Amino acid sequence: MxxxxxxxxxxxxxxxxxxxxxxxxxxxxxxxxxxxxxxxxxxxxxxxxxxxxxxxxxxxxxxxxxxxxxxxxxxxxxxxxxxxxxxxxxxxxxxxxxxxxxxPTSLKSAAQGTDTGTGFSAGVDSFATLATFTEPNTPPFYRLSSLSTFNVGAMGSVSASAPLYHRYSQRVRNFASQHQLNWNTLDSNLADFYFEASANFVRTSCLRNAAAALFFQDLHKCYLYSSSYPYPDTNKSHDELGYLESVLLPLLSTENITFPLAGAGLKRTEKISKVAQFRPAHKALDVCVAPARTRMSSVQINCSRCRKCTRTMLNLDILGNLSAFSDVFDIAFFHRNRSAIIKEYEIGALKGWPLDLDVIELMRRTEYEGRLTIPAQLELTAHKAKTILRRVIPLTA
Structure with missing residues (x-):
């Protein structure tokens, strides 16, 4: 036991x-x-x-x-x-x-929260939630009033996460204060309880973040959980709980706090389009998943080299908004390596990866389509995959 x-x-x-x-x-x-x-x-x-x-x-x-x-x-x-x-x-x-x-306990606890909160990683999902739920027509129950940053595994191992946690805690405090919102931060050794490969952060983030939100449930009546994937991708994969958030989150609600899934009606490209028009994101967007040491040493907020960075820059470039994010991305690096970056996401789309499919579909709907080198209808056989992989252009510094 x-x-x-x-x-x-x-x-x-x-x-x-x-x-x-x-x-x-x-x-x-x-x-x-x-x-x-x-x-x-x-x-x-x-x-x-x-x-x-x-x-x-x-x-x-x-x-x-x-x-x-x-x-x-x-x-x-x-x-x-x-x-x-x-x-x-x-x-x-x-x-x-x-x-x-x-x-045993009663149905209601003594303390009833009043805030509607959400996690603030400064990424696409959290900025899309922030943009949507601060609009003038947002019903009072869902109108955002609080932002949170939790250290439950996304920042790396417990022993190495302290510098990044300090940096991100200061970020949420500053951003929330600038926009007249409340803020919460939480540090934990929870990652030490999920040390198996099958329990890594990507696979179990929904449970970990919900536990952190429940720690503050006497402050929140509602916690908007920014979706990882849109509704059409529900149950598409068993690689991570993000594909089952729409089913799991209602089950984690209590008598005091509810967990609506925010933004699941939008594809990733649609979220990025919303974020591109949200001015507070232009100097604060942070999508980087590079190792903590790389993130801490980057001149800009994002390393601009990892997969999430390059995919987001490609999305923004397709939409014609990349220049607005020059403070957070190395745009010169993107332009030097645009052909190689496009190739990488073409291959991901052929493998059926949802977010890569999304960006390639956006390219086909825009003037960017002419840059594609893989036919629209191409079955990915083992031989063809190897051929495609050989043609990938290496990134240059």
């Missing part, structure tokens, strides 16, 4: 640190969530929903029952013992059904 005990919270006006002991299954001995906000925090919450969501995947991966020596939302606890596990087993057949137990 994985047992969570000795749950202790230390709280000041705007900082909350919770530590709990973990026993069983070879996991780290302590789980820590350290959160800071610009508001005066309500009384320390008694619900431990965040722990249940944080540890359900490691428990199922080990086939060990999970017991939390504290109260968990009855709605969430019911879903954790039923449909959430059924969905996670569908996603990863290696997971085993386990029993999740916790202390």
């Amino acid at each position: 994985i047992s969570v005990s000795n749950i202790q919270t230390r709280q000041s006006e705007n900082r909350r640190v919770t530590r709990c002991n973990i026993s069983g299954a070879g996991l780290p001995e302590q789980l820590v969530f350290d959160g800071t906000t610009n508001r005066i925090l309500p009384a320390s919450p008694t619900r431990q929903d965040w722990i249940a969501v944080a540890l359900i995947y490691p428990a199922m991966l080990r086939g060990q029952p999970l017991h939390i020596d504290g109260p968990v939302s009855p709605t969430l606890l019911f879903n954790l013992n039923n449909d959430i596990q059924a969905l996670l087993q569908y996603f990863n057949p290696e997971l085993s059904k386990v029993t999740v137990t916790a202390h």
Whole structure:
């Protein structure tokens, strides 16, 4: 059994640190969530929903029952013992059904949040959510009032993530303050509980980020989770939980907080088009997935070399908006290597990768089509794939 005990919270006006002991299954001995906000925090919450969501995947991966020596939302606890596990087993057949137990509690907690929040990575998804849910016609319940940055694995290993977390925490504080929004940051050792290859951040980001949002559920009534993929891509792959967010997120909601999926009605190219017209993004867009050391040493916000950087620059160039982002991308590098970059995404499209297909479809609908070198209808056989790969032009510095 994985047992969570000795749950202790230390709280000041705007900082909350919770530590709990973990026993069983070879996991780290302590789980820590350290959160800071610009508001005066309500009384320390008694619900431990965040722990249940944080540890359900490691428990199922080990086939060990999970017991939390504290109260968990009855709605969430019911879903954790039923449909959430059924969905996670569908996603990863290696997971085993386990029993999740916790202390009984009432349907409502004492503290009711008032904010509508979202994660702020400064990427395309989060800026598209920000642009959409701050428009004048946004209903009050969904109108964004808070931005969050969570260190739960996206910044690399726990031991190496501190400099990047400090940089990104300062970024969300500055951006939120400039735009009259509240902000939250959270540091954690949660990544140490997901050390298996089948539990890496890309595969499990939805659970990790939801756990972090639940840590602040006494501040939020609604947390808009920026979609990774549009609705037509739901269930297209088992590579990551992002393909199942539209099903999983409602099951993670509690009596106090709801998790709407934001932006899933838009393709990636449509999101980028929206972001291109959103002026706050022009000097702040950050899509880079290069290693932390590379990101920290880059002259600009983005390395402009990794796959997410080059694909975003290609999208922006097709739309005629790349020059507006000269403060965050190395545009000269893109123009020197445009042919090689196009070739890379043609190959990805032939392999059926959704985001690459999206950008190639956009090229076909615009004057950019003349730059394509692969016919529109081409079956990717092993021989043809090798031939195409040989023609890829190497990037130049």
